[in-house]
Amino acid sequence: MTRKTPTRPYHHGDLKRALLEASIELIREEGVDALTVAEVGRRVGVSSAAPYKHFADRQALLRALAEEGNRQLSEALVAAARGSTDPLEAFRLSGVAYIRWAAENPALYRIATDPTYIDYTSTEHDVDAPEVLKGSMETFWPELAALVRSGEAIPGSHPLVQQLRGRALAQGVASLFVSGVFASLGITTADAERLARAVTGEDVPTTSRRSHSTRAR
Incomplete structure (x- = not known):
């Protein structure tokens, strides 16, 4: 070759x-x-x-790529929530951005979310989160781990549980794009924005689509 x-x-x-x-x-x-x-x-x-x-070596390069991927992903989340003053709306918008970024950058996403290359216990970030997102971006994982390991009661309404629910939803949908499941159904990267908005609670209007079956060959 x-x-x-x-x-x-x-x-x-x-x-x-x-x-x-x-x-x-x-x-x-x-x-x-x-x-x-x-x-x-x-x-x-x-x-x-x-x-x-x-x-x-290759491992060092992969760790550097994980850092770069997380930096780019964080920038996308911050940009999506910029201007929002409602934490819940900012979190929803960042979830949409998360899914869209993963769908557009599948290989880098795999590296950026692999615990082999990143430290989920760290609270250090290359991108400064706006005040409305600080809790969900900078301290979420360590605080969740501390809560679960403490053995204390975990009410479903706990803010950390609500954040985990949103993160699990976003990461699950992102993984369906990255793994190719959606592609096998004809759902493309171009559909990521609309699908992400829908699963995070927004009513998404009709959009025009060209039928692949009727396209001239």
Whole structure:
């Protein structure tokens, strides 16, 4: 098979950033299994040794991709909730953004949500959450873990349980896009926005669609 020319020839600047961007393109095109430090370096157009100055091995590159994926996902959630002052509405809007981002970035989403590469106990984030989302973005996982491990009663109305319910819904729908279940039913990435809005409680109006069966061949 003919090998591709470098995706983005590298001349100067931030090599680490260039390697991460090339990695994202590689996993989007060929999947996570195709990712290697050497292949990413080749795509960027640097010497075979250069990438290893930033990523000692494939695991280090995957951890960096997980961080980058979480940064991009967090930015999408913050952007979706920007301007909202109602925590419940902000949380719903961030759920829509979560599903849409996962559907559009399936390979990066898999890495960004894999506990092998990320620390769910951490409260440090590269993106500052607005006040209306701080509880759901910065401290949710550690607080939920502390509640469950304490053995205390967990009422269904507990704010952490309500957040977990919303997160489980968003992640479940996202996983159906990422796994290909929806694609097998003819539900495409373009449908992610509408479906996400519907499952998070919004009445979604009719939209025009071209029938695949009647499209000229």
